[in-house]
Amino acid sequence: MKGKLLVYFLAILGLSVACKEDGKVDYLPESVGAMNTLTVVIDNELWKSSVGDAIRENYTAAAPGLTWDEAQFSVTQIPQQIFTGSLQNTSAVLYIMEDTLNIAHMKSNMYAKPQKIGVIKGRNKEELITNIKKTAPEFIADFKALEIGKAQKRFEKSLNKEKALEDKFNIAMKIPSIYRVGREEDNFVWISREIQKGNMNIIAYTMPWDSFQSDSTFVQDIILMRDSIGKSFIGGEDIPGKNNHMITEKAFSPYVFPAEVSGKKAAEIRGIWEMSAYPMAGPFLTYIINDKENNRKLILEGFVFAPATKKRDYMFELEAILKSVRFNVKK
Template identity: 60%
Template sequence: MKHFGTLALLFFLILSSSCKEKNRKVYKPQSLGAINTVAVVMESHLWESEVGDKVREHFASPIVGMPWEEPLFSIDYMPQRVFTGTTRHRRAVLFVSLDSLNVAHIKTDLYATPQKIAVIKGTDRQELIDNIEQNANQIIASFRNTEIAEAQERFKRSLNKDKALEEKFGIKLNFPSLFKVGKQEDNFVWIDMEIPKGTMNIIAYEMPGNSFETDSTFVMDIVRMRDSIGERYIPGPDIPDRVTYMITEKAFAPYVFAATIGDKKAAEVRGIWEVKGYPMAGPFLTYIINDKENNRKMVLEGFTFAPATNKRDYMFELEAIMKTVRFN
């Protein structure tokens, strides 16, 4: 019996130790990397071939709705031998290699957190190209979602506590304390932040719930809405004998996509704004949110004024802010 009791105690201690090991969290370092930057890991003979061309075609493609071409991601290329140590802690990684396997998948938090590593393998170059072509959209969406979440975490460190949006529209946004509420009207709130050479801006207003009911005129109706809001609330420079205000650029129609924001269906609109009667322009991103509970369309728009400056990262931050919207 004494021997049996000793064995039982030993079994209990082993079981207890095993449970502790399972419950112990494995520490992973904080991921590294600039926002909207992807580390591309592959051998140089692939990077300099049509495989690298296919990567650049998708991951460095021009963003729609920008005044000039800017890439979707900045790409940091590195050969496999460099992908060691802290280099493995990059937040967004695309790993491409020849292998006996033909696979494409995304790994989460493999070496650091948050982290997405997209792995593409193939037995020859054509299989690699096919896998990139077939999986690029899913990988890009995963990278962008991670980057949006990272941007939102960064500006959570110092949030503006102004309640103008909540009091006027019953919505909340997380935006950095450097943004200030600059204008409030009956159906309009304008928040902006100074940046080098210009400003980042967010505006909010409501439209009736039955707006945009005709699909055939949807884009024209959006342009008409933006132009009327610009005329009423967003003046341009004070020029003698001229009336200047923000409008939608006339040369190109904006791009429209289906979206979900604040757990509600929405239209995402990307395009270029300009000032009527004055040479000023820049990109805008608008969300027209279907708020059925309040019988309205809630409109959030971010736009940037920054002459002769790349605007991708400014617009990305505005997108990250608007995607924090919550409805009371």
């Protein structure tokens, strides 16, 4: 019996060693890294060259829909020889080097979990730059999805348990417990949290399924919808003789992108809100979701008021919350 156990133990040990030799590790440490931070692993001289310029052009471009320019990623550059030990546990990495190969691909969970490492190689600077520009949209989407997932996982540690969204719209979202329901009407819910210099807000309401039928007037219809909701529910400081409420900024039209939220087709709108009769403004993010099963358009919006403060990460948190929506919650 002891002989059989010894043989079994040696077999398991051999399997374990074989797995390590093949590079397959059962356990991966938790990845680290601040929100929207990208570590670029690249030779110092390449970083200072046109290759570095291509990286900065694509990965530090201004995030859309903010009140002033903020890069979509905060980039930290390190050379290859330093990318060892705990630095390999960084969650979002762009690894670029001159090589005998001309390749570009995304790897997942190489050293930690969750982790995305975009690998770009080229035989010269021209090939590297071509690969950087070609893969940037896909890599940026992958890095953003990674960050969204990490944020939603953090939310789960302490979730808001209020039932307003479930009761009104039969939906649920992963909203941190620091948020509170502030207003609840027949077809409108307003949830918010205080921050150091202002507040972060989430609103939800519905529109009829046949809304937004014309592509030619889509942006104008969105503005009319937002301004109407602002007038009805989001008032500002009293101004004698004036109705002061939230509207869409008049100077610039919002950005509109196709999107998918919770498996449903949607439109993503990013822009600036302002008050109709008072100098206040900030960024907003709206999702118009085609909820065909319930014969409606579900509107989810996040907006921030934080004067003289960077807002990129605030808006990213709201995006992660809105994208966590689940439909037809069982009561």
